[in-house]
Amino acid sequence: QSALTQPRSVSGSPGQSVTISCTGTSSDVGTYNYVSWYQQHPGKAPKLVIYDVNQRPSGVPDRFSGSKSGNTASLTISGLQAEDEADYYCCSYAGNFVIFGGGTEVTVL
Amino acid sequence: QVQLQESGPGLVKPSQTLSLTCTVSGGSISGGGYYWSWVRQHPGKGLEWIGYIYHSGSTHYNSSLKSLLTISIDTSENQFSLKLNSVTAADTAVYYCARAVSGATLYFDLWGRGTQVTVSS
Numbered sequence: 001q002s003a004l005t006q007p008r009s010v011s012g013s014p015g016q017s018v019t020i021s022c023t024g025t026s027s028d029v030g031t032y033n034y035v036s037w038y039q040q041h042p043g044k045a046p047k048l049v050i051y052d053v054n055q056r057p058s059g060v061p062d063r064f065s066g067s068k069s070g071n072t073a074s075l076t077i078s079g080l081q082a083e084d085e086a087d088y089y090c091c092s093y094a095g096n097f098v099i100f101g102g103g104t105e106v107t108v109l
Numbered sequence: 110q111v112q113l114q115e116s117g118p119g120l121v122k123p124s125q126t127l128s129l130t131c132t133v134s135g136g137s138i139s140g141g142g143y144y145w146s147w148v149r150q151h152p153g154k155g156l157e158w159i160g161y162i163y164h165s166g167s168t169h170y171n172s173s174l175k176s177l178l179t180i181s182i183d184t185s186e187n188q189f190s191l192k193l194n195s196v197t198a199a200d201t202a203v204y205y206c207a208r209a210v211s212g213a214t215l216y217f218d219l220w221g222r223g224t225q226v227t228v229s230s
Contacts, residue, residue, distance in 0.1 A: 001171065001172060001173065003155065032215075034214055034215045034216065036215075036216035036217070038156070038217070045205060045220040045221065045222055045223050046148075046156065046205070046217070046220055047220070048216060048217060048218050051210075051214065051216035051218075052214055052216070057218065089155060089156050091156075091158075091216070091217070093215035096169045097158065097169060097170075097171065097172070098158040098161075098209075098215065099158065100148075100155055100156040100157065100158060101155065102155045103154075103155040103156070
């Protein structure tokens with residue numbers, strides 16, 4: 001049960017777009033459309049921003065979007081804003097267990 | 110609205126048992142459609158799924174912790190609990206309880222605020 005692979009950090013200027021990748025295997029991301037993404041600000045609990053690959057919970061801005069191709073899922077933040085600076089974690093169901101990614105720090109320049 | 114709150118000792122001695130409880134308010138833990146879950150975060154590190162329990166008592170655990178772990182549920186108190194035996198310094202982390210939506214999906218839609226647990230003599 002190795003962690004899903006995410007880049008350690010990504011950055012962008014306000015208004016730009018950033019994309020975070022999340023690479024798993026054919027046993028998790030590649031098989032199940034149960035990929036979710038969480039935003040975590042320092043000292044706070046994680047917050048759900050995307051579920052089922054590309055579904056946005058109520059209240060999450062539409063600048064957050066998700067997609068998947070093969071064993072890799074992606075989170076895109078369009079029109080980057082200062083409050084988007086946080087850590088982001090992907091997560092996948094893998095058949096009676098759950099795997100998180102190692103996390104990506106998003107910096108707004 | 111439904112809220113989750115962790116409680117338990119913030120300091121545990123090595124080799125002892127870490128026990129935490131998550132109290133669910135604003136909704137019943139007895140209804141189906143959710144897995145009641147524990148997730149931890151080591152200092153400066155990422156999230157690690159510990160395990161979850163269904164209202165029926167059915168459990169699923171992280172295989173790396175399975176031999177030391179028990180997750181239980183008390184529907185009369187609207188709580189679920191975690192017990193981790195024989196802890197070491199490597200178990201020092203922030204522990205979160207969370208609600209996982211299940212049934213043709215799996216994602217964590219609600220989280221507690223987290224509780225810091227330090228393993229030290």
